[in-house]
Amino acid sequence: MxxxxxxxxxxxxxxxxxxxxxxxxxxxxxxxxxxxxxxxxxxxxxxxxxxxxxxxxxxxxxxxxxxxxxxxxxxxxxxxxxxxxxxxxxxxxxxxxxxxxxxxxxxxxxxxxxxxxxxxxxxxxxxxxxxxxxxxxxxxxxxxxxxxxxxxxxxxxxxxxxxxxxxxxxxxxxLDERYHRAYHRIRENMKNGVAVAAIVRNSCGGCFGKIPPQRHSDIRAHYKIIDCEFCGRILVDEHISGIKAQNEEDKPKTTRRKMRLTATK
Ligand SMILES: [Zn+2]
Missing domain, CATH: 1.10.287.1490 (Helix Hairpins)
Structure with a gap:
């Protein structure tokens, strides 16, 4: 990191x-x-x-x-x-x-x-x-x-x-000047003005393209800035965005069990 x-x-x-x-x-x-x-x-x-x-x-x-x-x-x-x-x-x-x-x-x-x-x-x-x-x-x-x-x-x-x-x-x-420039360059090309997208349900929050597990791990590691391979937006993980992961594998086990119990009621 x-x-x-x-x-x-x-x-x-x-x-x-x-x-x-x-x-x-x-x-x-x-x-x-x-x-x-x-x-x-x-x-x-x-x-x-x-x-x-x-x-x-x-x-x-x-x-x-x-x-x-x-x-x-x-x-x-x-x-x-x-x-x-x-x-x-x-x-x-x-x-x-x-x-x-x-x-x-x-x-x-x-x-x-x-x-x-x-x-x-x-x-x-x-x-x-x-x-x-x-x-x-x-x-x-x-x-x-x-x-x-x-x-x-x-x-x-x-x-x-x-x-x-x-x-x-x-x-x-x-913000670092280079990133600020990159941010503007990407934002200008996006119809919705979104240059930095959160990862939502293992997909890019900007174009909904699926993010492969390895890339997702790399993004989470915060060792470099990684963009979406489909739309070019800068991707941020759940830790940065505060948007909770929606996938089973990302949820703590207790929550999963609780949800299952609720579902069978
Ligand atoms: Zn994308």
Whole structure:
């Protein structure tokens, strides 16, 4: 066992742990603003929809008002025809005016039917409008909450990141410069930013590649820094990582017996 190697492994593991926490916080901080942006898009869409329906309702209302005016005009015409009918000179004139009066009456009926249709359309649109406005209202409350939550989380995370940054600098300072460089080189190549992996269930915690028993023993011996033969990550054993071995052969015999007893109960 090389004390310097063991210390460097501990320092590498520590730096990795801090960097992984920093990465996790940054990932969360990246997701929250996206959630707010999605909500903003939804709200803009609902606002457009509300405006559109309001425009349609206004158009229907103006159509109704036009029809009402037309009815008034036809009613005035009918009154005029009635006056004329009272002072009629011959039967041909009577028939002609009666015909005009009848047509005006039909126009009024048709306009009244149209008003009924338009009113039904307004009612249907108003229902959709109410539902859309309610949805908009709830989304606006959501975004208000999300924004204040985001502000708080960002503040907390900034503080946490500052603290972690200091811890990281302190840990990195203790680390041998060559290992620090190697750590960065490996980390840059890894999608998850993990350059130092713990051995979990006899496998690399980074790529899950199986570690042969001899290599595992060499890693445990702490006489040199050993990487994973599959992914190139630096491997640390259970002693460094504190992650308990999950294999039967690594467990103390008493635990094994106890587990077996529990299992047969
Ligand atoms: Zn690996």
């Amino acid at each position: 090389d004390v310097t190697i063991e210390k460097n492994l501990q320092d590498l593991w520590k730096v990795q742990q801090i960097d992984s926490r920093i990465d996790a916080i940054r990932a969360v901080m990246g997701e929250l603003p996206m959630e707010v942006a999605d909500l903003e898009d939804e709200i803009a869409g609902l606002e457009t929809r509300v405006e559109h329906i309001q425009g349609e309702v206004a158009e229907l209302k103006s159509e109704i008002s036009n029809k009402k005016n037309a009815i008034k005009d036809f009613q005035a015409l009918i009154e005029k025809y009635d006056d004329q009918l009272n002072n009629i000179k011959n039967s041909r004139e009577y028939d002609a005016i009666s015909k005009e009066k009848e047509i005006a009456g039909l126009e009024i009926l048709s306009a009244e039917k149209k008003i009924k249709d338009l009113t039904a359309q307004i009612e249907a649109k108003s229902e959709v409008l109410t539902a859309t406005e309610e949805s908009l209202d709830s989304k606006r409350k959501d975004i208000e909450f999300k924004k204040s939550e985001l502000g708080e989380i960002e503040k907390e995370n900034e503080e946490e990141l500052e603290k972690l940054g200091k811890e990281r600098d302190a840990a990195a300072k203790k």
